[in-house]
Amino acid sequence: MPFTRRHFTPPSLRLRTFVRANRFFLIGVLLLLLAFLYLVVTNQQGDELIAINQFRTPLYDRIFIVGTQLGEPIAYIVVLLILLTYRVRTAIFAVLTGAAVGVITGLLKIYFAQARPMRYFFDNFEETWHNLNLFDEPMRNWGYSSFPSGHSASAFALYSFVCFNIRRPKIAISVVCFLLAAEVAFSRMYLLYHFLRDVTAGAFLGLIIAIAMFFLQWKIFPENKLLNDGLWWSNRKELPPVKEAVTPDQTS
Template identity: 35%
Template sequence: MKPEPSLKRLLAANRWYFGAFACALLLGGILLLFLHKGDEIFFFSGRRSVPGDLFFKYFTRMGEEPAYFLALGGLLFLGYRHALAIPFLGLTVSVLSFLSKAFFAHDRPAAFFKKLGILDQLHLVDGVYLNSGANSFPSGHSMSAFALYTFLALCLPRKRWAALGLFAMALLVGLSRIYLAQHFFEDVYLGAIMGVLIALMMYYAHYRSQAPWLNRSLLSGRGMAA
């Protein structure tokens, strides 16, 4: 097993992913300074399209459990060590999402706009259940997507295009939550940050076990050196 990498080396080896993430954070931070809460929801509400509705309606599921099962199956061919981290990654996301939502107790867009008396002004996506209540902040889907796809980017040997593709997937899941009027931009922003931090912590944690069989895989019998 390789020695545990420093954070500096890990970020350098994955500079394409974290470079894109840093740019998104910077741009997102600037947007947060100028956006009034709810502007982003009405922006997409006034720009609905059939292709957009269909795409985001289904792509948002890439931040749900089936994506974790697909990742688990794929990583079994890369290395058991990486694959077995996936259930713990999902569990960590679920627990932290639940606890943070309960702590902040921010209204979902539906509840927020209903209190303002303007919910009926939204154009919603057909067939999508509109969540309500005080469990909006942060976005669990965004946290889940950024945790999963950041972790996959850290695990894959070929970094550039795979990393950018994985980042795009996570970003689109986050965007889908705003498009579908399930979350505000601030929810997605914090969820993305938390997801990346969870992935980094889980990646470091998977170095701790010394069991040799974890370095094997279904494909080679040995797998990648973790």
């Protein structure tokens, strides 16, 4: 028996409707960003890394080394393959979201050219650097590409975009996407790759890109059946319209 479903209707592009539909995720992200921003303003740069570094353990190392990959291209590939079975349009724009993040964060990194934590501590607070629980040399980054955090931007863009596009179960999807994005952001500080300011800026940038891409995807051929279908459903048929029941007194 072929798969069938009713005609797909593009979502409303009214900002109010969008915010209401994604309120759980948006509230969680905004609260997290406000907390991050407060800590950035009230603490000296690097204090958060020193505090996090004190809790380093082999178990946490494994968790966050794997977790940071949730913001890398491999995560986009997995999401792409899943979304292709859901809606081709969404899969395409998920990739475009990642590309936009890569270009924008790359340009910002070149413009600001801020020292990574390893370089910053070694050049300015060498005693603090020696007291850190450092990772092995292959995992150390001594460059000048700290601001903003590309991984944080990538993760918040990807999982925000996924959350915006999945209609049900909304609360569960919102929680999962929020936790995945937050995991990547925290991992960048745990691994001594980024400061809290970098992560905060990256997360905010990723959220903005995801919102823009969500609305942009429905500006291009919104009624195109090929784009609105998933590959798994490529042979499906439309369900016939529902006929109203006829009562005995309506018959002649």
